[in-house]
Amino acid sequence: MYEKTVLPNGIRILTEYIPYVRSVSIGFWYGAGSKHENEHNNGISHLIEHLTFKGTKNRTARQIAETFDSSGGQLNAFTSKEYTCYYARILDNHFDMAVEVLGDMLLNALFSEADLEKEKSVVLEEIKMYEDTPDELVHDLLTQAILDHHPLGRNILGTVESVTGISRPDVMAYLKERYTSDNLVVAAAGNVRQDQVVKEVEKYFGGVGGQLAFSGDEIPVLRSQTLIRQKKTEQVHLCLGMPGIRRNDPRKYALYLLDVILGGGMSSRLFQELREERALVYSTYSYHVSYQETGLFTVYAGTSPGQVDKVLALMKEEFAKVRSGAVGDEEFRRAKEQLKGSLMLSLESTTNRMSRIAKSDLFHERILSPDEVTAQIDAVTMADLNKIAGEILNEEMMTLAAIGPLKGAEPGKGKARVAKPRQNQGKTPRKKPVLPQNDIGWVERNV
Numbered sequence: 001m002y003e004k005t006v007l008p009n010g011i012r013i014l015t016e017y018i019p020y021v022r023s024v025s026i027g028f029w030y031g032a033g034s035k036h037e038n039e040h041n042n043g044i045s046h047l048i049e050h051l052t053f054k055g056t057k058n059r060t061a062r063q064i065a066e067t068f069d070s071s072g073g074q075l076n077a078f079t080s081k082e083y084t085c086y087y088a089r090i091l092d093n094h095f096d097m098a099v100e101v102l103g104d105m106l107l108n109a110l111f112s113e114a115d116l117e118k119e120k121s122v123v124l125e126e127i128k129m130y131e132d133t134p135d136e137l138v139h140d141l142l143t144q145a146i147l148d149h150h151p152l153g154r155n156i157l158g159t160v161e162s163v164t165g166i167s168r169p170d171v172m173a174y175l176k177e178r179y180t181s182d183n184l185v186v187a188a189a190g191n192v193r194q195d196q197v198v199k200e201v202e203k204y205f206g207g208v209g210g211q212l213a214f215s216g217d218e219i220p221v222l223r224s225q226t227l228i229r230q231k232k233t234e235q236v237h238l239c240l241g242m243p244g245i246r247r248n249d250p251r252k253y254a255l256y257l258l259d260v261i262l263g264g265g266m267s268s269r270l271f272q273e274l275r276e277e278r279a280l281v282y283s284t285y286s287y288h289v290s291y292q293e294t295g296l297f298t299v300y301a302g303t304s305p306g307q308v309d310k311v312l313a314l315m316k317e318e319f320a321k322v323r324s325g326a327v328g329d330e331e332f333r334r335a336k337e338q339l340k341g342s343l344m345l346s347l348e349s350t351t352n353r354m355s356r357i358a359k360s361d362l363f364h365e366r367i368l369s370p371d372e373v374t375a376q377i378d379a380v381t382m383a384d385l386n387k388i389a390g391e392i393l394n395e396e397m398m399t400l401a402a403i404g405p406l407k408g409a410e411p412g413k414g415k416a417r418v419a420k421p422r423q424n425q426g427k428t429p430r431k432k433p434v435l436p437q438n439d440i441g442w443v444e445r446n447v
Helices: 044-051 061-069 092-108 113-131 134-146 160-165 168-178 194-205 252-263 269-277 305-323 329-346 350-362 370-379 382-392
Strands: 002-006 012-017 023-030 074-079 084-091 184-190 226-230 236-243 284-290 295-303 399-404
Touching (some): 012 194, 012 350, 023 092, 044 074, 044 084, 061 074, 061 092, 084 350, 092 194, 113 134, 113 160, 113 168, 134 295, 134 399, 184 194, 252 269, 252 284, 252 295, 252 305, 252 382, 269 284, 269 295, 295 305, 305 382, 305 399, 329 370
Parallel strands (some): 012 184
Antiparallel strands (some): 002 012, 023 084, 236 399
């Protein structure tokens, strides 16, 4: 089902041929994200993503948009902590056009001084927009707290200071450093053959060069602390975060099941206890994010200021129950079926399929077929679940991040570190993915 070709210049091309659909999703994935920045150019990966849409030597920004709109296609991009993706979803008979336009954007973008200043202003407004969304902002506050002083703790959007200070020479230097042929994965899924994808990509990208300078990834030291951001809101938005596991850790399927059981849906323990039984929250969920070096397991809830202590106590009670082996056989079986069903339903999207194979190859992992993933889920035992729960749900390693009308002290404890208001929070998904990004390939929210 999956074919791979490596061009002489190092570009990796992957295709999943799906003959029974009329669409194709194609993505150009660069290993360039906020993790690869420093405190002075923080936000440059995301800024470059914006600038790529501002016009080329051959097309204006309007012409790029009109080309895709007139074909009924979709063109977009997103930036994460570890990569940037430019992607399109089009009818199969417009595939050649999509590659040509994406190639024009990625190889011939103008990056003019005027566009740079304009897009810096746009990004600053985007930063302000996230300041007004505390239920999203709190996830970035948690990352900042638990990954303190590590590159993964940097915000994708950057800070007001760092974005304002980025110059055109900074942009061109970063492009030369990260947008190299050996740091690019091109993936396509849908009604298109591998030879057609290779032909079109090689036509425009065959002459691209550059070599990514190897630098060992810094292993993070995850910190346990409390970080509170005082803000006039109706609810307190809080996250409890714990160290998770790396992207290629074989225990990930057991952790996915733990995620489903704790906060993966309306039947999950947290949803039933905090919302259905106690009526303390409207929204609560859990999720796990894997990176190359580490991972984070997070539980979120939004509640009234007077109920924060009770919500935190009930969360920790559920952690203790799961750690002690309270999950029954039927609950375990339901979690497996929910996880497998979510996987299969997600595969009805060519964009999800494209994303899944791209990220597997970008991080040098073997692409598993849906049947192989299903078999991995089925192979998880109750002992595996109990073991991972004991390791992850460790109260000594928990970090609390909260935004709302609090007094600067952790509920139920003493003093806490108070985060100063600053407009530098990055993007998080508005809703958690049903499966972690590793296996499903869910696409981050568009810009």
